[in-house]
Amino acid sequence: MLEIKSLHAGVDGKEILHGINLTVNRGEVHVILGPNGSGKSTLMNLIMGHPKYEIQSGTIKFEGQELNLLAPFERARLGIFLSFQSPEEIPGITVENMLRAACQAVTGEKIKILPFRKKLQAVMQELKINPDSANRYMNVGFSGGEKKRNEILQLLMLNPKLAMLDETDSGLDVDAVQIVSNGVAKFHNKDNACLIITHNTQILKSLTVDKAHVLLNGQIVAEGGTELVDEVSQNGYSKFTY
């Protein structure tokens, strides 16, 4: 589904990622581990197409299609989703209106207000989000935890093929991590895939991890299965070198 080959990329001419290779297949859950500043968020922003980041060499393909020249909204319409580490506040646009616009954009179909609202309320209830939040402005005045749950709400409403979660579990209390984790588990099935950045293995509890990658200073220095996640959560990154 996602195929990254020899990716060298960075920001303002400075290379941050030095030759990343990564393949994610349908039905898989991948975890990216690594200390702060190792390039994890940069990788996700590049896959989503943030204009600030530039590719120096290498390719990112999604379902066989080269992404390099596609705008972020075109990538979203192909089925790529990013749950942001710090979601933006959009004053004046309600959660419901933005999400309906997004669902219409992604599906290319006009969506009626009432059925949409019903579905939205049902998903909000599963995520234990106050139903009034639908009429609040996007992320404006939301607590850290509310913003993260709002990202998962968008994930479930947009139902993409590839869900990238950038520290969606950080800054959450135990109950909130559980809600987010259940939300991701609900989303995941054999036809889609997850790519997860986490410092906290809690979010992985409701999921089966297929592969873990350790990213250090812009390079993948170790790959493995669940055992790698356990290793890192117990001993940190000191044993990895590059």
Place this chain on the structure above:
Amino acid sequence: MSKKTYIEDIERTLYDIKNVDKSVYKSQAGLTEEVVRDISKRKNDPDWMLDFRLKSLEVYESINIPNWGPDISRLNMDEIVTYVRPDAKMVGSWDEVPQDIRDTFDRLGIPAAEKQSLAGVGAQYDSEVVYHSVQKRLTEQGVIYTDMETAIKEHEDIVREHFMKLVPPKDHKFAALHGAVWSGGSFVYVPAGVNVKIPLQSYFRLNAAGAGQFEHTLIILEEGSSAHFIEGCSAPKYNVTNLHAGCVELFVGEGARLRYSTIENWSRNMMNLNTKRALVEKNGLIEWVSGSFGSAVSMLYPCSILHGEGARCEFTGVTFASKGQNLDTGASVIHVAPHTSANINTRTISKSGGAATYRSAVKVTKNAHHAKCSVNCESLMLDSESRSDTLPVMDIEVGDVDIGHEAKIGRISEDAIFYLMSRGIDEAEARAMIVRGFVEPIAKELPLEYAVEMNNLINIELEGAN
């Protein structure tokens, strides 16, 4: 690599349709005593009004144009035709309005709005009002809503007592100009205790090239009454400069409430130098809702004089300056009495090299203890060639007051655009959503059909090529 949004100059077809100039009379260009006397004669002014015009002309000649604000040097008064009489008499039925003029107002949606949501309508075409109507139910309650010319004939004493008393000709050069050549406009009188629940609307359309429009709006609300007045204005675009120097005077009596809403969408060759002022008595309320979208240059700062104890002002404004526009707008409040309060809330947007300035003056005089004033102005620049300035002035002469000011100037956040795009929304729509969101606190203050018009204007302004 993201595609760049290319934003074109706007398409304003609806507003830009010109009618053939069928005016029956035009004064000669420029401003002379002869022109002023001629206008007065043609309008059958009473003697006091002719005197008033001539005195205003003297004042006009004695003062300079403002030495601050946007450059208005391209305005050459010798080229402006101050009076254009359309080939139409004022009537009370749209069927009697000449077809081309009727079509213009049809396109602007005035007769349709009248049927659905208005209690009275005035329509001015160039220098004269061509249509005026008011619901009989209101007339029976003593409400007067008519054109200024009729008001001078039928309610001469009231007009004489109030006309240009709030905005005296010596106030500034364009107030003096207005005093000399004013024509048209609306007069509203609401007797004590009468509530006009459905809005009244006057629409000012300037069709003639190189002309000026100088309508005068005088609204008097007696004690405990209420009304909502809506003012609309537009003009087709010409290559020569047009001038709008209207004057609005609002007298809000004790405990009365007036809402004055404007969506101004002049064409890009218009110099809009308009003066609006309200005098608010004890426990009265003036609510301004002001949308400035058009014109080449605007200088507009509606002023509220909080004259009686507990008088209040709510000002809500949005200004959108695009290519070639310099819109200098804001508000002014003078607290004269104790326990008066004012709330100023504005949003300005600039794009494609447009310049938008927020300018305000708040004065709290010695007597106005326990005055409250809160100013919140936010500006959004959509690109790096556009300008935005915030110039709030406060002059507080008494200690026991509660004054707050919050100003924000920002650029449209690329991260916010990326966030929306990552959800599948294309770049042009993402920008439009952010702008609509930015003005949402203002849009929700507008009557529905005006909120829709404002949203349409924003979409037209933002329309991209992709």
